[in-house]
Amino acid sequence: MIKIKKAPLLFSFLAAVVLSACAGTGIPISSNTKYPIEVLYDNQPLERPYSELAVVEIGSEDSLTADQTKDKRMMFRGNDAKTKELLTARLVMKAQKIGADAIINVKYKYYTSVNKEGYMLSGLAVRYRGE
Secondary structure, eight states: OOOGGGHHHHHHHHHHHHHHHHTTTOOOSOSSOOOSSEEEETTOOOOSOEEEEEEEEEEEEEEOOHHHHGGGOOOSOSOOHHHHHHHHHHHHHHHHHTTOSEEEEEEEEEEEOSSEEEEEEEEEEEEESOO
16 A cells, blocks of 8 residues: 555656656658659658659648636647548648649648647649659
8 A cells, every 4th residue: 555645756757657658659640641643741652763843731720618728727739640641631631632643741730829729731742753
């Protein structure tokens, strides 16, 4: 049995272990969803010859809701993995409209302020050469 005096110390230790296990993992941009064209993130090289078409991007900014500003805390902010997949699908559709075979160097940015939150997703639409 744990004595009451040691419980806060044990709780602090367990919280530190859990937080350190989560540090740096974050929510991935994608969970290996298959799109109609290839999507390569910032650190993934394209191993085929290609021609650049255009930078494609989508973004949005919204006012924070009452739940997000309750008690002056930064609660319920950001996009979850499913939302990021939907945003990536919108970026893919935009690239397909201009004839892209792939989007490379895809980057996701989320930002928040006192009253607003937003995101930006961008990448370079490319067409494969020799096909």
